Every structure is written in C-alpha cells, then in structure tokens.
Amino acid sequence: AQRVTQPEKLLSVFKGAPVELKCNYSYSGSPELFWYVQYSRQRLQLLLRHISRESIKGFTADLNKGETSFHLKKPFAQEEDSAMYYCALSGFGNEKLTFGTGTRLTIIP
C-alpha cells in the first residue's frame, strides 16, 4: 500500500530563515513524488515534482530513496510562502495521487 506522511501539521518560521517541510513515503515500486500548495483563498496547485528536478519560487525537493523522503526546502523564507503544503505520491503508470495530511506553513514577519 502506498502512504505519505507529513509529520508536522503546523510549522512557523521567521522571515528570512530556512524552511524544511518533511515528507516521508512508503511505496513498493518506483514512486513519483510531488509537492502541491494551497495559498489562502486559492486553489490547490502543483508546486514541483521530483522528476523535473526544478526549483520553483526558491523551493527544492530531493527524492531520497534510502530514507524514503522528499522534504521540501527553501533557504530564505518569504511572507508569501505562508500556505498549506501537501506532499503527494503516484505509482509508475498509475495517475492516482496519494496525499499526505498537509503542513500549514506560517511565515512570521
């Protein structure tokens, strides 16, 4: 069975400080990992995916298969980063997403 765990429901970080949102997963095959974000009064939207190896809005995430993790990081938090962040997984050839419970990130000015 596939499962995504986000251990922190709430995370508060001062503006300018580094941010790390944790995500661990369990999946028997080769997973595809994603981070989705929902800003206040906006829709859930894709932030980044591991296969693209991209940096979006200063965020990066590295898939660590040994630790089964896909933590989201940003070196310097900005106020506009305050949002709900969801880690998600899909199996190879299976488009269904399995989401974590989400982490609400608050950036303190």
Place this chain on the structure above:
Amino acid sequence: EAGVTQFPSHSVIEKGQTVTLRCDPISGHDNLYWYRRVMGKEIKFLLHFVKESKQDESGMPNNRFLAERTGGTYSTLKVQPAELEDSGVYFCASSLPGSEKLFFGSGTQLSVL
C-alpha cells in the same frame, strides 16, 4: 483560459437527502479526477475518468456515491442518501492525456447535518 470549475461552492443538506456536485474540467483535458478531504484528514482519491470511461473507481467509499461523465465533458458526483460522515471538501481535478500535472478546482464544501 478557464480553470476547473466546481458547483456549488458550498452545500448544506440534512442527513438522508441527495446532493449532486458538478465539475467542469479544462477544455481538452481527458483526465478528470474526484478527491475528497474530510476534516483533519488527508485528501483522498475517489475516482478517475478518462473521457467518459471510469479508469479507476477504487476510492469510492460505497454505493451511495455515483459519478458520471456523460459525453466526456463535465462530471457529476451524486451522494444519495447523504450521511454525516460524507461531510468534507470535494475536489475535482483535470489533466491532459499523459500529463502528471493536475489542475484543481476550488472544491465544494459539503456539510451534512
């Protein structure tokens, strides 16, 4: 370009009543998904359409839930009869064929009293 549209945005009904949620995907998106977030829990997959066909309905909770996508355009999700545990936010998402990028609607907040 219009995004994924869901209607209604909120619905408050009594236990035992019927509710129908509607989703209009982005034009040209063959893939259409329904997800649900129950208070305090994760967003859970309900089902996946490819055009008008149900590709995967493994997440549908029980036979009180019926999803349709006649003609492969918009989709409806009917709950009949509604129970208290059906309360939550129902999200619809769509994507292009072969694309991993899902575009989500704003969701329908369903409250069953």
